[in-house]
Amino acid sequence: MSERVRRGLALLVVLAMLPTPLAGCASALLVPMATISGTAMAGGLLYRQRGGALELGIGTQGARLVWAVPTGVLVAGLAGAWWLVPIVTGAAFASQMLAHAAHQRSGVGLEREPDTYRQTTPLTGWLVAAFGPYDTAWPAWRKELWHYAGSSTVEVVRAALIVGPALALDPGLGWAILAGLFPAYGLGWRIPSDLPELQQGSEVAEFLTGAVFFVALMLAAGAP
Secondary structure, three states: OOHHHHHHHHHHHHHHHOOHHHHHHHHHHHOOHHHHHHHHHHHHHHHHHHOOOOOOOOHHHHHHHHHHHHHHHHHHHHHOOHHHHHHHHHHHHHHOOOOOHHHOOOHHHHHHOOOOOOOOOOOOOHHHHHHOOOOOOOOHHHHHHHHHHHHHHHHHHHHHHHHHHHOOOOHHHHHHHHHHHOOHHHHHOOOOOEEOOEEOOHHHHHHHHHHHHHHHHHHHOOOO
């Protein structure tokens, strides 16, 4: 095994462990670490594939299905209603239509942000009223806050769409919506990685987004 492969595997393990604090100390004792890490790894890899990690020749919509179908199976299974699979799968697929490309930069990514970069999405137009029109001359902290507010808005709405169909059966799953507040893109630009399909920036962030959401679903399933 080459040194690069070993470093890549080590990075994936570390990234998969990052969602663990969401559980809190008590939950971490109740849920085996292997289950948490395995769930995080699955969610991270599936969501990164949704971003086009592998050249499977299935196009953008096919890649979204690769994420949506397992998500539908997981949510339906946790809710104890397998008939929900196609409904949640459809919701997970539809949620990907809510883009957040305008808010995928953070850290060193802000230094390469073009002046013409689109700074809002249909869901985040409220940022202009709250912050004023985006200005690339802003200090870094203000731009970071803008992008975090935008990306978390989109992720919270996406998560709500996914778990929404199952809330009548398991209201506790609603806690998973809070996974959308996890600063995946902020961390993605700060965790070094030179893996071919997991580069520092939005690619690491995609892995973290899927990892956190899957772990949050598992933990929320046991919540009141």
